[in-house]
Amino acid sequence: MSIAWLMRIPNWLLIPAWFGVLSFPFTGAKTAIVISGGILGAGILWRFLERTIALSRGKKFSLFEQIKTIPSTAYLYLSLSVALLLPFITSPYVVDTASLAGIYIILSLGLNIVVGYTGLLNLGFAAFYAIGAYSYALLNTTLALGFWESLPISMAISAVAGFLLGIPALRLRGDYLAIVTLGFGEITRIVLNNWVSVTNGPNGIAGIQRPSIIGIEFKGVTDYYYLVLFFVLFTIFLINRVINSKAGRAWMSIRDDEIAASTIGIDTFLYKLYAFTFGALWAGLAGQLFAAKMRFVSPESFTFLESVLILSMVILGGQGSIGGSIIGAIILVVLPEILREFEQYRMVFLGAGLIFMMIFRPQGLIISRHNKP
């Protein structure tokens, strides 16, 4: 029997049918029909638009090609205005999820410096996240330091932790470095779990203060969202500047060819150490934001899976690209929320999605400007 006829089904029919089949087991027949019908309708509308414009201009017209010509600054302003207006156009639940996504954007931007720009595999990044979170928790609950006074301290503690881990670990390469960082992540979590006199062990630390400015507390979901948004923009701004300077070029040189980098005068060990330290600094910021959001920290928020999640964001979005890290973080925070109604199936969906990505687009969603195919 031949299946050649399958190949002849046009895309406009195949795609809606495929989505219908996929959603049927989860949503039931009625919704599945609505979904595939909606997609079919959108496809027809798309074609209709293209046809009419083509007719009026007298030549072939592709909406897709047209979309590709929109300059990247347009996307930048569009996403920025959506981010600013988000609390006015959506529900508190969405805004709360967006705050969480913001924290993960900072984390993935930090890890992207280490993994994407410098090419060092770090499997224990959640440790720096934990150190930032616990630093603020302890500074606040024991020394009664406020959010803003603690911020530079917890960022510095994280950065110093990155520096100290880097000194022995960066003598190793590739897989060995990955294993050492993985070990560091686990050690950090186990210490937090067992050093009961300081960290209160598995029970965690509660009663952490919310941030405030001149006596006004960031109480609501929306206030907190804007605080996170401010720090996300701050992070993007500074990281972008460092990447486009001597340090950024040195990092990328090391990633592309460490031996060649050393022969043009780059102290490769020192610059790898810088990358580790600078990456950890942002994890410290994200940690403090997380602690202030939850007003509670416990070791179970900083497991190995957390490190893997942040790494997945960097890889999914595209290594060595700031836009990629942002999109990767948003997708991996938002997607599980959207799939929440499918309960136990959502991790299957997510896993399948990542596998598909690795097969069809291993460079990540956003390809950094140099390695376009």
Next chain:
Amino acid sequence: MHIIEFKGLTKYFGGLAALEEVSFRIKENAIFSIIGPNGAGKTTLFNCLTGLTKPSRGEILFKGKNIVGLPPHSISRAGIARTFQNIRLFKEMTVLENVLSGQHNSCGQKIWASLLRTKDFLRQEESLRQRAYEYLEFVGLHEELDRAAGELPYGSQRRLEIARALATEAEVMLLDEPTAGMNPQETAEMMEIMKRLKEIGKTVVLIEHDMKVVMGVSEWIIVLDHGVKISEGTPEMVKNDPLVIEAYLGKEAHA
């Protein structure tokens, strides 16, 4: 004036002597060639000179100072740059960025200046770009600034490596088989580049298999065979040295 001097340089890999008691001097602002059959120890010599391999014994004097034991980045800062036999470019970076990276030594950029984008920083970035453009013009790649280095054709990749080495402002340029795999026209262009390097005051040290290139540009040649220096002299002298002929063509068979 001699800029580099090797004194009894010896390198063992396990029991194998890759270099044995090699001594010679390299004159400043000359084109100097190192030749010899495969496995003679030429690249090992370059690796010792750039700090990538630590010699087992012996000294390497650069402007009178022993540089053995210094890390590669310090040797680069002292003024020795190189290219590689099996091209080592930063493939995912653009042509321009490759050369900008090469200027790592000379740009004393501070991290806070790049964070604040001070006027100094911007002026400096501009002059780095300007100089990078000049280095690329020197090797004829100034029209490919924004291409990824890994996409360039083979011959251009070799020239980009030279531009990147030039960018370090080193006085000594070590070229490891710069014409390997090139067609006659590209080879001629490469010879031209070597001559111009000398004109702008560089000392060029060349490892090369193509005898036309070696004889065409070198002022002085040393010949290595199995890690031992077997001959040294002007192209004429080396060409007629029976030891060299033997090393390349083998001993005359005695029936």
